[in-house]
Amino acid sequence: MGYGDDVTARVRALAPALSDRARAAEEARRLPDETIADLAATGLFGTLVPKRFGGAELGFATMAAACREAGAGCASTGWLSAIYTLHNWMVALFPEKAQEEVWAERPYALIPCTLAPSGTAEPVDGGHTVTGRWSWGSGVMHADHVMVLALVTAGGGIEPRLFLLPRADVAVHDVWHTSGMRGTGSNDIEVAGAFVPAHRSVPLADLAEGRSPGSRVHPGVPYRTPLVPVFALAGAAPVLGTAEGVLARFRARMEGRVMSYTGERQRDLMSGQIRLAAATADLRAARLLLEDALGAASGDDAADLRRRANARLAAAHVVATARRVVNDLCGAAGASTQLIDSPFQRAQRDVNTISGHVVFDPDASYALWGKIELGLDPGPVNLV
Incomplete structure (x- = not known):
C-alpha cells in the first residue's frame, strides 16, 4: 500500500x-x-x-x-x-x-485520549492503580485501547501522567447527546481501580517537551515533537476541511439557485460573488497558515516555547476563520439549508460545537502567544 x-x-x-x-x-x-x-x-x-x-x-x-x-x-x-x-x-x-x-x-489501533486530569493514580508495585471518570472520549465507541490523564501524588508533589489501558479495563457511559459533532460518539470513560503496568504510562511533562521514552527508540523527527502543538494543529485540520466542504457546496448551490421574489440567479448577484471570493481567500490563507505552522512545529527546536505558542495561535486562528466562514456562507445560502437533510446546517452545528474545544479558545490562545512574544511568564497552567 x-x-x-x-x-x-x-x-x-x-x-x-x-x-x-x-x-x-x-x-x-x-x-x-x-x-x-x-x-x-x-x-x-x-x-x-x-x-x-x-x-x-x-x-x-x-x-x-x-x-x-x-x-x-x-x-x-x-x-x-x-x-x-x-x-x-x-x-x-x-x-x-x-x-x-x-x-x-x-x-494501528483505535484509541481515544482525554487530557483533562479527571482521575488519580496510586503508585503500586510494578505500576499504578488508576481511578477516575473522563468526559469527551472521542472515538471510544470503536476503541480497542484508551488513554487517560491522571494525577499521581508521590514525593510530596503531584505529577500528571498519561496512562494507556485496554478497552476491557474501562466502562463507557452513554452521555453524548449534543447539537453538533454527534457522530464522534464522545462518551464518558470510567476506570475503576485498574492496574496499569509501568511501561504503559508516561509523564505528561515528557510528552509536552518532546523527550518521551519513544523519542529515544525512534530517531525520526515526529517522535521528538512536543504534544500540544501537534494536537492543536492536527485538530484544526478537519475543521478547516469542513469549511472547505461548505465552500464547495455553496459554490455549487449558487450555480442553480434562484432568489425568491426577484427571480434572479444568485450567481449573477454581486453579493454572492463577493461572498464566494472572500470565503475562498480566507480559507486559502487559513490553509497556508496551518501548513506553515505544521512545518514549524517539528524539528530540533520544536520544544522552543515561542514555537509551541505559535502552534496554538495558528490552530485557534484557523478554527476561528473556519467557523466565521461557515456561518457566513450558511447564512447566505438561504433558509432551506437549515432543513435537517441539508449538509449545510450539519456542518454549521458541527463547527460551532468543535470551536468550543479548549485548545481552540481564541482569547486564551492569542493571550498566550502575546505573553510569550513579549517575554512575560505564561503561568504554570497552560496548554502549550
Missing part, C-alpha cells in the same frame, strides 16, 4: 461516501462500522506509526491534508480521522514494550 499523497487521494475519493453517511452517523451518535473500515483501508491511521511496526512513519503534513479531506465530507468523521491517527503517534511515544503490545496484530 502506498502512502503520502496516495493516502490523501484515497481519503478524498472516500469523502462523498462520508457525506452520504453523515446523517446516519449523527442519528446513531457514532460512526458507521463501514466508515472505520474504509478509513483504515486508506492507510491513514498508520501514517505516523513507525515503519518497524508496519506504519509509514510520515510527517504531520500528510496526516493533516488527509484529515482535511475527511472533514470536507463529514466533520465528525474528519475529527475521528485526526484523533485515531494522532493517537497512534502518541503510542509511539510510550516505552517500546507498550508499542509492541498495542501493534502486535496490526499497524
Whole structure:
C-alpha cells in the first residue's frame, strides 16, 4: 500500500461516501462500522506509526491534508480521522514494550485520549492503580485501547501522567447527546481501580517537551515533537476541511439557485460573488497558515516555547476563520439549508460545537502567544 499523497487521494475519493453517511452517523451518535473500515483501508491511521511496526512513519503534513479531506465530507468523521491517527503517534511515544503490545496484530489501533486530569493514580508495585471518570472520549465507541490523564501524588508533589489501558479495563457511559459533532460518539470513560503496568504510562511533562521514552527508540523527527502543538494543529485540520466542504457546496448551490421574489440567479448577484471570493481567500490563507505552522512545529527546536505558542495561535486562528466562514456562507445560502437533510446546517452545528474545544479558545490562545512574544511568564497552567 502506498502512502503520502496516495493516502490523501484515497481519503478524498472516500469523502462523498462520508457525506452520504453523515446523517446516519449523527442519528446513531457514532460512526458507521463501514466508515472505520474504509478509513483504515486508506492507510491513514498508520501514517505516523513507525515503519518497524508496519506504519509509514510520515510527517504531520500528510496526516493533516488527509484529515482535511475527511472533514470536507463529514466533520465528525474528519475529527475521528485526526484523533485515531494522532493517537497512534502518541503510542509511539510510550516505552517500546507498550508499542509492541498495542501493534502486535496490526499497524494501528483505535484509541481515544482525554487530557483533562479527571482521575488519580496510586503508585503500586510494578505500576499504578488508576481511578477516575473522563468526559469527551472521542472515538471510544470503536476503541480497542484508551488513554487517560491522571494525577499521581508521590514525593510530596503531584505529577500528571498519561496512562494507556485496554478497552476491557474501562466502562463507557452513554452521555453524548449534543447539537453538533454527534457522530464522534464522545462518551464518558470510567476506570475503576485498574492496574496499569509501568511501561504503559508516561509523564505528561515528557510528552509536552518532546523527550518521551519513544523519542529515544525512534530517531525520526515526529517522535521528538512536543504534544500540544501537534494536537492543536492536527485538530484544526478537519475543521478547516469542513469549511472547505461548505465552500464547495455553496459554490455549487449558487450555480442553480434562484432568489425568491426577484427571480434572479444568485450567481449573477454581486453579493454572492463577493461572498464566494472572500470565503475562498480566507480559507486559502487559513490553509497556508496551518501548513506553515505544521512545518514549524517539528524539528530540533520544536520544544522552543515561542514555537509551541505559535502552534496554538495558528490552530485557534484557523478554527476561528473556519467557523466565521461557515456561518457566513450558511447564512447566505438561504433558509432551506437549515432543513435537517441539508449538509449545510450539519456542518454549521458541527463547527460551532468543535470551536468550543479548549485548545481552540481564541482569547486564551492569542493571550498566550502575546505573553510569550513579549517575554512575560505564561503561568504554570497552560496548554502549550
